[in-house]
Amino acid sequence: MYSRFYLSVLLMSGLVLVTYLVLTAYDGVMPEWKHYQIEYKELLIKNAKDDATRTRAQSMQSGLRQTYLAGLKREDRCVNCHLGVDNPMMADAKLPFKKHSGNYLANHPVDKFGCTVCHDGQGSATTLESAHGKGHGAHWDRPVLPLEYVQSSCAQCHDFDMLSKNGGAKVAGGETLFNEKGCRGCHKVNGRGGSLGKTLDKVGSEPIAYFSMKHVIGDHTVYNWLKRHFEDPQNIMRNSEMKVSLKGSDSALLTMFAMTLRSDEMPKQYRDMKYTPEVKLNGESLYKRYCIACHEDGTRSLYNEIFNRTIPAIRNPAFLKAADDKTLETIIKEGRKSTQMTSWKTVASGVSDEDVKNIIGYLSEKRPAEKYEPFPIPMSQGEPNNGKNIFETHCSVCHGKDGRGGEDRLGVSLRSPVVQKMVNPEFLAATIRDGRSGTPMPPFGKDAIGLGDKDIADVVAYVRAFPK
Amino acid sequence: MTSEHQEKETVLSRRDFLATSAFLTATVAGFGIIAGFFRFFKSDVRYEEPSVFKIGKPENFPVGTARKLDDKKVFVFSDDGGFYAISCVCTHLGCIVHTSDNGFTCPCHGSKYNTAGKVISGPAPRSLPWFEITQDVDGSLVVNAGSEVPSGTKVKYS
Numbered sequence: 103m104y105s106r107f108y109l110s111v112l113l114m115s116g117l118v119l120v121t122y123l124v125l126t127a128y129d130g131v132m133p134e135w136k137h138y139q140i141e142y143k144e145l146l147i148k149n150a151k152d153d154a155t156r157t158r159a160q161s162m163q164s165g166l167r168q169t170y171l172a173g174l175k176r177e178d179r180c181v182n183c184h185l186g187v188d189n190p191m192m193a194d195a196k197l198p199f200k201k202h203s204g205n206y207l208a209n210h211p212v213d214k215f216g217c218t219v220c221h222d223g224q225g226s227a228t229t230l231e232s233a234h235g236k237g238h239g240a241h242w243d244r245p246v247l248p249l250e251y252v253q254s255s256c257a258q259c260h261d262f263d264m265l266s267k268n269g270g271a272k273v274a275g276g277e278t279l280f281n282e283k284g285c286r287g288c289h290k291v292n293g294r295g296g297s298l299g300k301t302l303d304k305v306g307s308e309p310i311a312y313f314s315m316k317h318v319i320g321d322h323t324v325y326n327w328l329k330r331h332f333e334d335p336q337n338i339m340r341n342s343e344m345k346v347s348l349k350g351s352d353s354a355l356l357t358m359f360a361m362t363l364r365s366d367e368m369p370k371q372y373r374d375m376k377y378t379p380e381v382k383l384n385g386e387s388l389y390k391r392y393c394i395a396c397h398e399d400g401t402r403s404l405y406n407e408i409f410n411r412t413i414p415a416i417r418n419p420a421f422l423k424a425a426d427d428k429t430l431e432t433i434i435k436e437g438r439k440s441t442q443m444t445s446w447k448t449v450a451s452g453v454s455d456e457d458v459k460n461i462i463g464y465l466s467e468k469r470p471a472e473k474y475e476p477f478p479i480p481m482s483q484g485e486p487n488n489g490k491n492i493f494e495t496h497c498s499v500c501h502g503k504d505g506r507g508g509e510d511r512l513g514v515s516l517r518s519p520v521v522q523k524m525v526n527p528e529f530l531a532a533t534i535r536d537g538r539s540g541t542p543m544p545p546f547g548k549d550a551i552g553l554g555d556k557d558i559a560d561v562v563a564y565v566r567a568f569p570k
Numbered sequence: 571m572t573s574e575h576q577e578k579e580t581v582l583s584r585r586d587f588l589a590t591s592a593f594l595t596a597t598v599a600g601f602g603i604i605a606g607f608f609r610f611f612k613s614d615v616r617y618e619e620p621s622v623f624k625i626g627k628p629e630n631f632p633v634g635t636a637r638k639l640d641d642k643k644v645f646v647f648s649d650d651g652g653f654y655a656i657s658c659v660c661t662h663l664g665c666i667v668h669t670s671d672n673g674f675t676c677p678c679h680g681s682k683y684n685t686a687g688k689v690i691s692g693p694a695p696r697s698l699p700w701f702e703i704t705q706d707v708d709g710s711l712v713v714n715a716g717s718e719v720p721s722g723t724k725v726k727y728s
Contacts, residue, residue, distance in 0.1 A: 106585065109592045116595025123602035130609065146707055154728070155709075162707050166614035177617060189708035213624065 134229050135182035139164040142185040142199050149191055166228070169216045173369050178216035178225035180233065188212055204269070215372075220255040222247045236321060243309045243324075247361070250354055251325050254306065254361035259373045276359030279352060281387070284395030288344070291363065294452035296392070297444050299344065307364035314339060328357040336408075343408050343442075345395065385464025388457050396442065400465070403541040405512060409442050412507065412514055412542075420538040422469035429524045430462045438518055477535070479555050481527040484563025492553065492561050496546060505568055512542045516565050530562045531555075621716035628653070628711055628727045636669065644701060644713060645669070652724035653703050655713045656687045661696040674698065686721050697721060 139162075146159035169178040186192025186199040188211075193201045210220070218225040223246035227233035235242030247255065253273040256265055266274035280286075286295035289302045308324060315322040317338050318330050327338065332353035335344040348356060383391070389400075393416070398404060400417030415421055416430075425433070435458065437445035446453050494503065500513035507515035515521075521530065535558055537545030546553045553561075582590075623642055631637070631648040638645050638658060643666065645656045658674070660667050665678035673684040681692030688697045702717040705727045 106588065109585075109588045112596055113588060113592035116592060116599050119599035120595055120602065123599060123606065126606065127602075155707075158705055158707050158709075168615045168620075170618065170620055172619065177615075179615075186708075191708065 135166070135179075136164055138183040138198060139185065145195060145199060146191070155191075168226075169213055171214075171216045171219075173371065174216065174219055176216055176218055176225050178218050179228055180217040180221075180223070180225065181212065182228060183230070183233075184217070187217075206269075218244075219258075219368075219372075220247075220252060222255070236323070238322065243311075244307070245321075245323050247325070251358050251361055254358045257362035258364065258368045259375065261375050261378075263378070264374075264376065272355060273358050273362060276355040276357075276362075279355050280359045281391050282394075283346065283356070284390060284393060285356075286391050287393060287395035290452065292452075296446075296451060298442055302360065302363050304365040305363050306361040307366055325357055325361055328360050329353050332356050345406070345408055383457070383460070385460040385462075385467075388453075388461045389464050392446070392451075392453065393461065403514075410510060411441065412512055414514055415541055417465055417468055418539070418541065419468050419470045420533070420541070422466055424525050424529050424533065425520070427462050427466060429520065430465060431458065432524065433520060434458055434461065436519075438520075441515070441518075475532060475536070477528045477531045477555065477559075479559055481531065481559055481562060483556075484559040484561075486560070486564040486567045488557070489560035489562070489564025492557050493564050496551070496553070497561065500542065505565060517568050522566065522568065527562050527566055530565065531558045534558050534561060622712060622714045624706060624710045624712050626710055628705075628709070631711070638669070640666075642713070642715070644715060645674075646703075646711075646713070649724070652726035653711060654724045655701040655703055655715075657699045657701065657715070659698075660694055661689075661698065662692070662694040667698070688721065703727075 143159060143162050143164070146162065147156060150156035150159050167179065167181045169176075169181060171178065181187060183198045186195055187202050188207055189201055191201075192199050195201070216225065217223070222235075222244040224233050224235045224240075224242045224244075227235075231237070232240055232242070233246075234240070235245035250272075253265075253270050254276075256270045257273055260268075260270065262270075262274045262277045265271070285291075285302075288296045288299035290297065291302050295301075305328070306324070310322065310324055313324060313327045315327060318327050320326050320330075331338045331342075331344075332346060332348045334347060335342040393400070396406070396413050397416050401415055402418070403415040404413045405411075406413050433443070435445065435447040437443050437450075445451065446458060448454055493505075497505075497513070500511055501507050501516050502511050502513065505516035507513045533543070534553070535545060535547035535555075537543050537550070544550065546558065548554060625631075625639065625642075625646055631646060631653060633648055633650060635648040636645065637647075643658050645658050647654050647656070656674075658667050659665075660676040660678065660681055662676065662679055662681050665676050667674040667676045667681075667683065669675075670682070673682060673690065674687065675682050676692065676694065679693050681694035682690040683694070683698055684690050686697075687700065689695075699718045700721050700723060702714045702719045702723075703725050704712045704714065706712045711727060
């Protein structure tokens with residue numbers, strides 16, 4: 103006979119195994135979705151208005167359902183729980199049985215479009231947690247989109263023009279906001295924009311792991327990251343140089359637009375886009391698109407705490423007196439070395455020469471007709487040595503001892519190519535004498551601080567003699 | 571010794587009970603595992619076009635309708651007798667047949683079927699199958715291309 107010990111072990115393990123099998127069998131017979139289907143059936147029978155409907159409801163079979171979408175390479179099993187999604191009787195039912203809101207399904211039938219193409223989530227999953235893909239345990243990069251961001255999916259197939267008129271006003275509004283806030287000043291989309299920030303072409307379909315979620319409050323999803331980031335970038339990424347702080351609805355709109363930037367493209371038969379030739383924008387719209395993020399309205403010079411430098415007032419008449427169209431074009435196209443002004447020539451930014459011309463046209467609208475008052479003595483008489491003393495007394499406070507401007511200083515760099523090469527020295531002298539309105543640069547002439555013409559000429563000579 | 575001996579004779583001994591129950595649970599668990607193993611051969615759904623599909627509300631198919639659903643490869647008809655669905659896949663080599671004056675014609679090898687899908691001429695070996703039409707809980711008609719019904723079966727729904 104067998105020993106009592108071995109028999110006990112056998113009995114115990116047998117019992118454990120049987121219990122496990124019973125639980126597995128129960129889970130197999132009654133998966134999560136089946137409870138919903140039973141409840142839905144009861145709801146149908148209860149709500150049935152006539153006998154025919156009731157009979158149909160009673161004969162409803164429960165079983166695993168799916169929408170097979172060969173063209174989209176998806177199998178959406180959302181309909182296992184969202185059973186009444188196209189049933190008009192379920193207009194007032196509770197979730198998940200509620201009928202789809204609005205008239206969207208008339209043009210987007212479930213059996214052609216499925217669910218996840220608009221709503222995201224994990225279509226092939228059969229439990230709530232994994233299907234909605236939310237939370238740390240779900241391991242799904244495209245969790246179900248909350249209602250406020252669902253419109254971002256419309257832009258996969260529709261153009262913003264059409265969306266703005268046909269129920270996609272929010273996502274179209276997000277696009278307008280994107281253009282008007284000057285996001286392209288730093289970020290490229292479709293190969294067009296500045297190069298300070300990241301290219302945004304795929305941001306809406308990037309894996310969650312690409313985003314630093316450490317300081318994100320709430321769901322650790324891409325859209326939540328984007329929203330929090332638009333509200334306070336430095337709070338999410340400590341060393342971010344992004345200058346934006348949007349409030350509630352604006353940040354939601356911009357998040358919505360950012361979520362439309364996806365790398366995956368819908369199959370052609372699903373798209374309904376009008377590829378209209380690009381509209382020629384006027385100078386003002388272009389200025390908004392590419393410049394406004396840093397220069398704001400351009401009439402006053404601004405000290406930027408993140409860049410630690412003063413951003414010049416480029417639409418200020420005094421500035422425009424100095425910079426003719428040719429100079430502006432050179433600055434825009436070549437950028438300014440060692441500042442945040444990057445190059446805007448076509449190969450670097452995707453902005454065409456014509457657009458640059460339009461921007462210059464907009465900038466120089468306020469250029470005064472008359473030039474500065476001529477300076478009485480020729481610049482060649484300046485003595486750099488005397489200029490050095492005056493510079494250190496009067497100028498270095500704002501422009502720095504070495505004239506580089508930059509960190510924590512009000513003045514701009516005097517070693518930039520503009521000051522060194524492009525501008526006429528006589529103009530520099532006139533600027534020192536008369537100051538520059540709209541900026542912190544005060545007049546230093548006889549009537550103001552008391553520098554004589556000769557002294558000013560000396561300073562100019564000193565400044566122009568900076569080692570290149 | 572004596573008492574143990576007596577117990578064994580009168581009722582089942584503790585040792586025997588243990589042995590019996592141990593082997594019994596082991597057997598049950600074993601069968602359970604085998605049953606579970608076979609369960610995995612049957613899938614709930616497959617990665618393929620569904621054979622059961624909704625075609626819309628009955629009022630979209632008024633009497634006299636003859637509609638070809640290209641992507642589903644089926645004709646749907648509605649007449650005084652009710653709704654019926656006939657496959658449009660030729661039974662010969664699987665071309666898509668089209669309606670002709672008095673039935674269906676296959677463009678590939680000229681098989682001809684009458685209005686009920688019965689072969690009249692050509693190489694087709696069998697008649698076109700008729701599919702079951704049911705009604706879904708929301709009132710839509712449902713064609714089940716996986717379930718054939720005898721030729722002439724028409725159903726009435728409203």
